Amino acid sequence: MEESIIELVNQFIKRFYPNASVGMVGGSIIHNQQNRESDIDLLIIDETQESPHLSCYIFEDRKIEAFVFTESALYYQFETARYTGVPTIIKICAEGIIVEDTDDLGGKVKKEAKSTLMNGMAMWSSEDFAKLRYKITDQLYDLRTCKDEGEQLFIVNNLIEGLSELVIRTDGNWMGIGKWRARCLKESNEEVYNKIVQNVDQFFSSHDHKRFSEFVEEILSYYGGELFSNHKEMLF
Structure with missing residues (x-):
């Protein structure tokens, strides 16, 4: 990371958080991305x-x-984060560059963050797994019968989110949001990642929702298939 960034962050902390005991810089900037x-x-x-x-x-x-x-x-x-599966803050602490530290608290936090990342998410419950299968199935039913191209776009977006979460979490890996979700999926299962990208690209080119539905069915079949009959979940 550039020395100028470290200097800028130090100035920022002094101005807005003068009582800070720890400051860490993370994200794409420390990976030169x-x-x-x-x-x-x-x-x-x-x-x-x-708070x-x-x-x-x-x-x-x-x-x-x-x-x-x-x-x-x-x-x-x-x-x-071990239950949501999204380790944004943990990754900043585990991978970040310490620019402010009092009594080595930053080092302690970094060690704990690395340990948490290594230990992985909390075990995914069968109820959560079934809930996601049902959610994907419900969206799949909608896509099969949807004739409005605008609505199809929103359904496909939901299916991408659902399928990627299903693959990543079933493999026991951490997730992410936006571009980080894509990177986590690629790292977890590059074959499925490539298939999703190819099929989404084809859908945007042709709006062939039948073909995309068949693709979703294929991926879902690896995880027990569609789920509707006898599904039950607590609403609150």
């Missing part, structure tokens, strides 16, 4: 803050997303 729209992901531990929050800034013409926690709230977020 940034582009002109990339922001700086910054993890802050500050015991004077009342965990995300605050967004434009500082010295750079976009900064500050994820602010107390130490105890951060560890609680780690545990919560």
